[in-house]
Amino acid sequence: MERIELGDAEIIRILEWQGPFAPAAQIVPGPAEADWQHTGPDHYDPADGSYRGALQTWAVRCGGRTVLVDTGVGDGRERPGTPMFHHRRGRFLDLLAEAGIRPEDVDTVVNTHLHADHVGWNTRRHGDHWVPTFPEAVYYLPAADLAFFDPAAAHPARTTGTTGTPDPAQWAEWDQVFADSVAPVLAAGQARTWSGTHRIGAGLVLEETPGHTPGSSVLRLACGGGGAVFVGDLLHSPVQLAHPACNSCFCLDAAAAAASRLRILQRAADEGELVVPAHFAGPGLTRVRRSGAGFTPVR
Template sequence: MQSEPAVYRVGDAVIVKIPELPLEGVDPTYLYPDFDPAVGPEIAREFGAGSVDQQTGMLRQSIHTWLVRTPDRVILVDTATGNDKERLAMPVLHRLNEPFLERLKAAQVDPEDVDLVLFTHLHVDHVGWNTHKVGDQWIPTFPNARYVFSARGHDYLAALSAGDGSDAAIRAEAGLGDMVKTPLAGVYEDSVRPVVEAGLARQIMVDELEAVEGFSFLPTPGHSIDHACIRFTSQGEQALFWGDVLHHPTQIVRPDWNSLYCEFPEAARASRRWALNHAAETGILVFTSHFGESSAGRVGRDGDRFTWQFA
């Protein structure tokens, strides 16, 4: 029997995790190209069975969406992977058939109820439920929502999709250093462009300003070209949606380890350090995109090291 999801209260809002896909048996040497097997097992022992299989050393992660309910709005932060998507390059995400919308309904939300969908970035496992397939077309899943995301992130995906070489100028303007990876092909076409063509997108600059009432998009580029952490404020209380600045609690101990999905390595490390420092200094409640267990917690310090405590 699946346990009831935890409900977090931030000001006058409630926040609930809507799970899509558990990721079991993730090999840390695959996830982290810089993984050090000499220290990895020792780091793994710092975390519980919900994050690390202590017998095998394999990592446990999650793909999910965060539902934020205020007295007058229904908001989703990122939309996971989606069903029926062609993802041959990532077999674990290929043609999923997950009861995600049923789980959303169990939280008393129908797709038509959603007012806002906010994105930390536009990678495959954060935009998939933007659309669902009807016949041979991809149709917006949340027809009454405004989809809010980075203009630069959108333009970069559109340029890569066009294949006209204009992506190089966008990378140069971003100034993030060496690029080692590009986003997965096909995601723009089936999960981003349809909401733009439907007139449901709002493209923003990622900066410290309050882009949407109660929500600020904080620049943390590197994992993607214009990644953002999203800060939510309500009645003097705050929460931080981390996105993919960290993928697993082991990076709390080793923030120098990038995931293999980080596109701009040095910028990703700098953003990770910023996010950890910000969370430790403010004590803010952090909602992660891929940590297992509750997926929420707080960052602390132990000398010159960061610590993590699940909520």
């Protein structure tokens, strides 16, 4: 359990898992092996060329709020296309309890986007149904992602493949994610959709950063003199700091994702914001400074 004091805010890392996930060159195509080696052993294993990442949620206490940024994979989910997530069982609620957070204490849940590993603990099993895990929370969902992932919205990409995702099996798994982790929150009336920028409360602002998904977003925190930006999947690895034009294999719109990444990192460097990604292993977060056409982490 890691806790970071930032101004008047407390940031708590809820780390479910970290380790090797897949070949590094598959996760972020483009950088050379030497670039990966510069990221260090927390993020790359030179013995087999594997990317090392993490599944984690960031909890924020600020201004009387208890906020969760993304909610991991969830338990008991049908994810046959992603074996690591399929029927997974974890200690997420126990880890929250160890941090002193009960489900009913959470008043705000931010899903930076609606991929499976960011919405899973939005819900939990109650009998034969999925119900919201956090009964007192408002769940903030990007409107553009709802329009894309909701089967009822019938997004044109389902038939045209214009986003580079023509595989029916991928859509089928996304539909399952929506059914068990998003639709129950909508049905319970706990969801709030937003677009552009949206102020949640004092010191907490959501901002669209499209590309990884149509509604991919970041949460900016400014609380008592400290600043941080929770960037979701804008970054999968520190290798993208040195090479911000390089996207993960999961980004749907390459040009938009790269532009969003560069813009957020430039501002973070200029304003001294902590950069808090969803999947960095090791320390999990960093400050950055400009370095040529890219950025360098500042521990």
